Amino acid sequence: MLNTEFQKIPASYLFSDIAKKVSEYQKAHPDKQVLRLGIGDVTLPLAPAVVAALHDAVEEQAQSATFAGYGPEQGYAFLREAIAEGEYEAIGVSLDSDEVFIGDGAKSDTGNIQELFAADAKVAVADPVYPVYIDSNAMAGRLGDYEGNRWTNLVYLPCNEGNGYKPPFPTEPVDLIYLCYPNNPTGTTLTRDELGGWVQYARDNGAVILFDAAYRAFITDDSIPRSIYEIEGAEEVAIEFGSFSKTAGFTGLRCSWTVVPKALVIDGVSVNAMWNRRQATKFNGTPYIVQKAAAAIYSPEGQVQVQEAVDYYLRNAALIREALLGAGIEAVGGDNSPYVWFKCPGGMDSWAFFDFLLNNAQVVGTPGVGFGPAGEGQFRLSAFGSFETTQEAVARLTGLLPQLSA
Ligand code: PLP
Numbered sequence: 060m061l062n063t064e065f066q067k068i069p070a071s072y073l074f075s076d077i078a079k080k081v082s083e084y085q086k087a088h089p090d091k092q093v094l095r096l097g098i099g100d101v102t103l104p105l106a107p108a109v110v111a112a113l114h115d116a117v118e119e120q121a122q123s124a125t126f127a128g129y130g131p132e133q134g135y136a137f138l139r140e141a142i143a144e145g146e147y148e149a150i151g152v153s154l155d156s157d158e159v160f161i162g163d164g165a166k167s168d169t170g171n172i173q174e175l176f177a178a179d180a181k182v183a184v185a186d187p188v189y190p191v192y193i194d195s196n197a198m199a200g201r202l203g204d205y206e207g208n209r210w211t212n213l214v215y216l217p218c219n220e221g222n223g224y225k226p227p228f229p230t231e232p233v234d235l236i237y238l239c240y241p242n243n244p245t246g247t248t249l250t251r252d253e254l255g256g257w258v259q260y261a262r263d264n265g266a267v268i269l270f271d272a273a274y275r276a277f278i279t280d281d282s283i284p285r286s287i288y289e290i291e292g293a294e295e296v297a298i299e300f301g302s303f304s305k306t307a308g309f310t311g312l313r314c315s316w317t318v319v320p321k322a323l324v325i326d327g328v329s330v331n332a333m334w335n336r337r338q339a340t341k342f343n344g345t346p347y348i349v350q351k352a353a354a355a356i357y358s359p360e361g362q363v364q365v366q367e368a369v370d371y372y373l374r375n376a377a378l379i380r381e382a383l384l385g386a387g388i389e390a391v392g393g394d395n396s397p398y399v400w401f402k403c404p405g406g407m408d409s410w411a412f413f414d415f416l417l418n419n420a421q422v423v424g425t426p427g428v429g430f431g432p433a434g435e436g437q438f439r440l441s442a443f444g445s446f447e448t449t450q451e452a453v454a455r456l457t458g459l460l461p462q463l464s465a
Pocket residue numbers: 099163164165166167169189239243271273301302303304309310314315
């Protein structure tokens with residue numbers, strides 16, 4: 060007997076459809092140079108401090124005196140401590156290192172966390188959204204049926220131009236709320252007051268917030284919270300996810316962390332102890348050499364190098380954002396985030412604008428509708444390309460826009 064919930068999940072053709080359209084276009088127009096601002100992967104290589112740590116760790120693996128086999132399932136203490144200090148103490152949040160669990164990516168961590176909650180827990184997500192939150196709950200059978208373009212038992216919190224692309228509170232009781240800030244795909248952030256409102260909401264309504272902070276390194280404005288635990292009382296209602304993927308180019312290496320505070324106790328049960336049990340049962344740890352590499356970003360030179368890469372992408376993001384705003388398009392994101400999001404000009408739907416951009420400017424972006432029904436008519440551009448590609452793409456885009464508003 061199969062888990063039939065899998066069959067209900069619509070196949071995601073977003074990135075394959077994009078690739079198909081681009082390859083068909085290139086075949087028909089071999090002389091045209093296509094520029095990609097659609098990717099969510101990073102393009103800069105690893106920082107020298109990270110590469111040096113990798114080499115050292117490989118050498119350790121070559122000697123019996125320093126060889127490391129199975130490590131602690133929760134992660135090595137050196138990395139748990141480095142994260143507690145470098146990511147949390149540094150912003151005034153005090154955590155015990157045994158509240159930090161090392162993982163192999165925020166995709167797996169955000170996908171796996173739902174296992175700790177009841178089969179009939181009611182889930183709320185912002186719409187548009189990073190699809191893993193939805194699909195992992197669909198696999199667990201929590202979302203009802205997929206009808207039209209939505210799940211019957213999922214609470215969608217629509218983010219649109221009217222609410223500044225920030226999710227409204229649910230209007231029905233929910234148990235789990237996924238929040239992601241800085242947001243993928245909209246690039247928006249929440250102010251301290253806004254995030255405080257969500258923590259209060261969770262406290263008042265007995266909900267748990269699953270806070271994905273994969274893009275926190277892109278926050279430059281100190282008034283924007285980098286962690287949900289900057290909000291008082293969040294440690295009793297929130298789990299937080301962090302990733303080295305976008306911060307330090309670990310999309311290929313794979314390393315992440317999950318904070319499960321010991322103060323998060325539901326019906327007398329420690330959620331920290333549950334996650335510890337879950338990881339110890341199903342996970343055998345992120346590779347030693349990768350954890351060594353991750354710890355290297357907290358060295359003084361590592362910090363400088365990693366910040367340089369983040370600044371590089373932020374310069375791209377600013378370029379895209381300012382060009383769109385300059386052209387009269389109400390773009391959001393791109394200031395404390397690597398994504399810029401906007402309503403397609405001329406009232407086009409997401410795919411019509413995708414085709415228009417590809418055919419007329421040879422620029423590839425991501426149709427917003429691929430991230431959920433509220434993304435229809437919206438578009439995402441990513442800052443993870445090279446500066447030169449971004450510059451050229453932005454020039455082509457701005458050259459084209461007057462034609463649309465006319
Ligand atoms: N969370 C969000 C919001 C993302 O956009 C991504 C990747 O694009 C991830 C998590 C996954 O990150 P990781 O590479 O750590 O699995």
